[in-house]
Amino acid sequence: PVTLDSLAERTGRYYGSAVDNSELDDTAYADLLGTEFGSTTPGNGMKWYATEPQRGVFDFTAGDEIVAYAQAHKLKVRGHTLVWHSQLPGWLENGTWSARELRAILKKHITAEVRHYKGKVFAWDVANEIMNEDGTYRENIFYKTLGPGYIADALRWAHAADPGVKLYLNDYNVEGIGAKSDAYYTLIKQLKADGVPIDGFGMQAHLALQYGFPNDMKGNIQRFADLGLDVAITELDIRMILPSDAAKLAQQADWYGQVTKACLAVRRCVGITLWGYSDRHSWIPPVFEGQGAALPWDENLRRKPAYDAIAHAL
Numbered sequence: 001p002v003t004l005d006s007l008a009e010r011t012g013r014y015y016g017s018a019v020d021n022s023e024l025d026d027t028a029y030a031d032l033l034g035t036e037f038g039s040t041t042p043g044n045g046m047k048w049y050a051t052e053p054q055r056g057v058f059d060f061t062a063g064d065e066i067v068a069y070a071q072a073h074k075l076k077v078r079g080h081t082l083v084w085h086s087q088l089p090g091w092l093e094n095g096t097w098s099a100r101e102l103r104a105i106l107k108k109h110i111t112a113e114v115r116h117y118k119g120k121v122f123a124w125d126v127a128n129e130i131m132n133e134d135g136t137y138r139e140n141i142f143y144k145t146l147g148p149g150y151i152a153d154a155l156r157w158a159h160a161a162d163p164g165v166k167l168y169l170n171d172y173n174v175e176g177i178g179a180k181s182d183a184y185y186t187l188i189k190q191l192k193a194d195g196v197p198i199d200g201f202g203m204q205a206h207l208a209l210q211y212g213f214p215n216d217m218k219g220n221i222q223r224f225a226d227l228g229l230d231v232a233i234t235e236l237d238i239r240m241i242l243p244s245d246a247a248k249l250a251q252q253a254d255w256y257g258q259v260t261k262a263c264l265a266v267r268r269c270v271g272i273t274l275w276g277y278s279d280r281h282s283w284i285p286p287v288f289e290g291q292g293a294a295l296p297w298d299e300n301l302r303r304k305p306a307y308d309a310i311a312h313a314l
């Protein structure tokens with residue numbers, strides 16, 4: 001059967017969708033995930049709050065469940081995410097840590113999780129959302145306690161735990177050229193010059209019709225590829241102000257086509273992952289009030305115009 005992944009595969013790429021553990025109980029949804037896609041990312045199952053709920057006590061149940069599902073359906077898995085300011089366990093967020101302690105905590109977390117998923121995930125979002133919109137470092141707990149060196153350390157520890165897995169930095173609002181993507185460009189160039197292991201740059205691509213299409217997405221992907229990196233579109237969705245109508249759905253379809261073309265225009269853009277594939281299960285409505293309808297399948301798992309635009313562009 002023709003699927004988004006089979007179309008992407010013709011140019012050596014994958015087409016994926018994130019999935020949350022609870023969504024696997026929706027069998028119609030899980031079945032379509034397993035047939036249409038070639039890759040998946042746990043929506044929450046590999047985050048710190050889930051994997052180390054108590055200090056030094058690891059729980060990989062949620063991530064393992066998604067890996068098992070993926071293996072049964074021949075999907076690859078992107079690991080998401082090792083270092084992030086959000087969805088941290090309470091013990092970590094509410095503790096007061098010296099630099100020495102936090103460095104040890106971070107190293108232990110990364111080492112344990114990357115080792116556990118060695119050979120089971122092909123890529124890791126090692127650090128997620130580490131920059132502000134103006135291109136300065138986000139002042140998360142790691143930055144405040146350890147300074148910017150935590151990023152290179154995290155990459156080195158991840159590499160030591162699994163030398164074969166692809167290591168990414170990942171963020172939103174970096175699809176176009178601007179202060180934030182410039183900051184990543186500068187940082188990654190420096191990391192490379194310093195011999196720090198880094199393989200890829202992930203563009204989340206949580207786009208919104210009301211904010212306009214990102215400036216020169218293709219050129220932006222190309223400049224990261226030219227640093228010797230893989231680029232992946234990691235969390236694609238294109239939301240709109242509800243209610244949806246035919247005009248908005250047509251514009252959304254056009255944007256999905258444009259994102260697809262921007263990736264396909266660059267050899268080292270390796271694949272695209274939707275952040276969930278249908279409006280039935282999407283993180284958008286609860287987080288962005290009055291917005292939604294962001295995915296290529298609707299609540300009834302029927303294809304929207306966006307699906308055809310993606311298939312046509314692939």
Ligand code: XIL
Binds near residue numbers: 044128204283
């Ligand atoms: C989201 C999940 O989809 C939600 O279920 C959760 O409540 C919050 O996080 N950027 C990321 C993802 O890197 O981890 C986020 O996922 C969406 C934004």
